[in-house]
Amino acid sequence: MIELKNINKSFDGKQVLFDVSAQFEKGKCSFVIGASGGGKSVLMKTMVGLLVPESGNINFDGRDFLNIAYEEKKIIRQEIGMLFQGGALFDSLSVEDNIAFPMRMFTNWSKDEVIERVNFCLKRVNLENVNQLFPSNISGGMKKRVGIARAIALNPKYLFCDEPNSGLDPITSRLIDELIAEITQEFNITTVINSHDMKSVFDMSDQVTFVYKGKAWWEGDKSQIRTSDCKELVDFIKASEF
Amino acid sequence: MKYLNTFGEYLLFLKLSIGRPEKFKMFRELFVRDLYKMGNDSFGIVSIISIFIGAVAAIQIGYQLVGSLVPMYVLGRIVRDSNILEFSPTVTALVMAGKIGGNIASEIGTMKVSEQIDALEIMGVNSAKHVVLPKLAASVIAIPALVIYSMFLSNLGGIISVNFSGIVSVSGYIQGLLMDFDGFSITYALTKAFTFSFLITTISAVHGYKTEGGALEVGWASTRAVVQSCIAIIFFDFILTQIMLYK
Ligand SMILES: Nc1ncnc2c1ncn2[C@@H]1O[C@H](COP(=O)(O)OP(=O)(O)OP(=O)(O)O)[C@@H](O)[C@H]1O
Numbered sequence: 001m002i003e004l005k006n007i008n009k010s011f012d013g014k015q016v017l018f019d020v021s022a023q024f025e026k027g028k029c030s031f032v033i034g035a036s037g038g039g040k041s042v043l044m045k046t047m048v049g050l051l052v053p054e055s056g057n058i059n060f061d062g063r064d065f066l067n068i069a070y071e072e073k074k075i076i077r078q079e080i081g082m083l084f085q086g087g088a089l090f091d092s093l094s095v096e097d098n099i100a101f102p103m104r105m106f107t108n109w110s111k112d113e114v115i116e117r118v119n120f121c122l123k124r125v126n127l128e129n130v131n132q133l134f135p136s137n138i139s140g141g142m143k144k145r146v147g148i149a150r151a152i153a154l155n156p157k158y159l160f161c162d163e164p165n166s167g168l169d170p171i172t173s174r175l176i177d178e179l180i181a182e183i184t185q186e187f188n189i190t191t192v193i194n195s196h197d198m199k200s201v202f203d204m205s206d207q208v209t210f211v212y213k214g215k216a217w218w219e220g221d222k223s224q225i226r227t228s229d230c231k232e233l234v235d236f237i238k239a240s241e242f
Numbered sequence: 243m244k245y246l247n248t249f250g251e252y253l254l255f256l257k258l259s260i261g262r263p264e265k266f267k268m269f270r271e272l273f274v275r276d277l278y279k280m281g282n283d284s285f286g287i288v289s290i291i292s293i294f295i296g297a298v299a300a301i302q303i304g305y306q307l308v309g310s311l312v313p314m315y316v317l318g319r320i321v322r323d324s325n326i327l328e329f330s331p332t333v334t335a336l337v338m339a340g341k342i343g344g345n346i347a348s349e350i351g352t353m354k355v356s357e358q359i360d361a362l363e364i365m366g367v368n369s370a371k372h373v374v375l376p377k378l379a380a381s382v383i384a385i386p387a388l389v390i391y392s393m394f395l396s397n398l399g400g401i402i403s404v405n406f407s408g409i410v411s412v413s414g415y416i417q418g419l420l421m422d423f424d425g426f427s428i429t430y431a432l433t434k435a436f437t438f439s440f441l442i443t444t445i446s447a448v449h450g451y452k453t454e455g456g457a458l459e460v461g462w463a464s465t466r467a468v469v470q471s472c473i474a475i476i477f478f479d480f481i482l483t484q485i486m487l488y489k
């Protein structure tokens with residue numbers, strides 16, 4: 001479980017996150033939804049330590065993640081997998097080497113073991129025979145899938161996905177959604193997903209946090225969204241209805 | 243105040259990026275790749291520039307000696323020392339600032355804006371060390387090696403131009419070239435080369451690492467890296483010369 005308490009974050013005096021508190025549970029897909037510019041990405045980057053908040057607390061299964069040394073942060077980070085909005089694949093490395101990277105960095109597995117795991121991860125995201133291609137030679141959807149494969153390479157305890165299906169066609173989107181939901185349950189991962197794709201939210205969310213103007217405005221599960229009387233949330237849902 | 247801040251940032255960056263590699267096998271792979279790229283990419287340009295600089299130096303210094311009381315065979319000696327002491331290390335470093343420095347800044351800058359650096363951090367990798375250390379190790383080998391190579395070629399350039407211009411006989415020139423050779427000039431030149439390689443790599447890496455935005459900003463970072471590396475080279479050239487030649 002990941003716990004956030006009273007997170008405040010600003011850039012050059014402009015406050016972006018206001019007193020955000022939230023909890024994300026193990027084995028569940030927790031969604032963070034909200035309008036563009038609301039602060040979802042900043043919140044996620046703060047959670048994984050890429051941004052440092054002015055105040056607040058972040059806990060990973062009871063372990064403080066803020067007030068610890070860089071070297072200690074690295075240990076918790078090795079349990080984190082993250083899918084970036086643009087994939088963030090290493091463009092000097094082939095697909096295979098991208099996925100193998102965390103294994104080569106943090107394990108002493110043999111070459112064969114690494115390749116076996118790479119192929120397992122690729123199969124898991126429905127990709128085959130792309131091992132030797134480079135990121136510049138594969139499509140956006142494939143990049144995202146390779147990004148997921150790399151994120152799950154070392155069986156993370158925590159998985160963060162920033163807009164996993166923005167810019168993808170509906171079929172690939174659903175495929176990626178299903179994939180994330182499956183591995184979350186299968187490996188009992190604490191998964192946090194940023195999204196404004198309401199179809200994903202209604203399909204696969206276990207818990208939803210609605211971020212509005214930098215505040216955690218509403219919290220509940222998908223069955224409560226339709227009946228909510230929170231005006232801002234209702235407006236947001238209405239606007240995204242198709 | 244702004245400059246002090248920037249300098250502080252630079253020192254913090256050095257502290258973060260210099261140290262024992264986290265995974266030696268990974269480091270070695272990157273190091274070999276960078277070393278090959280730096281050496282291979284720069285071979286041609288260093289060759290051309292060195293030969294021409296040596297050739298021009300011989301003609302110009304020869305021109306100044308004509309009619310003076312200094313015997314002409316000294317020409318070889320003066321040109322040799324100018325090449326070894328100043329032209330080869332400094333000019334090679336300036337050219338490398340443009341090539342290797344620009345390259346490092348844009349490579350790291352691209353990794354930064356496309357979130358590859360963030361991806362490394364998330365995995366629990368010290369991204370500064372992972373990216374910079376192999377490049378630093380490669381450049382402190384590649385650049386001094388290129389400087390030594392440039393010393394030979396610039397003196398070869400001198401011989402060629404003497405041969406064509408006939409200011410002095412080639413045998414007379416070579417006699418001067420081999421006269422009163424002091425090994426300290428090599429120590430001095432290589433000290434400069436090591437210092438310059440360190441400056442080029444770290445300054446360029448910092449600029450790459452600080453890049454925010456997109457492709458446009460990567461271009462700016464690369465330009466800033468080259469300009470500041472060049473200034474640092476000239477400045478340290480002056481300091482080191484003061485310290486080492488006038489003991
Ligand atoms: N590095 C930064 N420096 C300054 N301001 C920033 C920075 N990063 C984000 N912001 C500001 O923080 C606010 C929230 O941005 P954020 O990227 O979190 O939005 P978001 O909810 O993820 O939007 P989207 O759905 O479009 O991805 C924006 O107003 C943005 O301008």
Ligand SMILES: [Mg+2]
Pocket residue numbers: 040041042162194
């Ligand atoms: Mg975002």
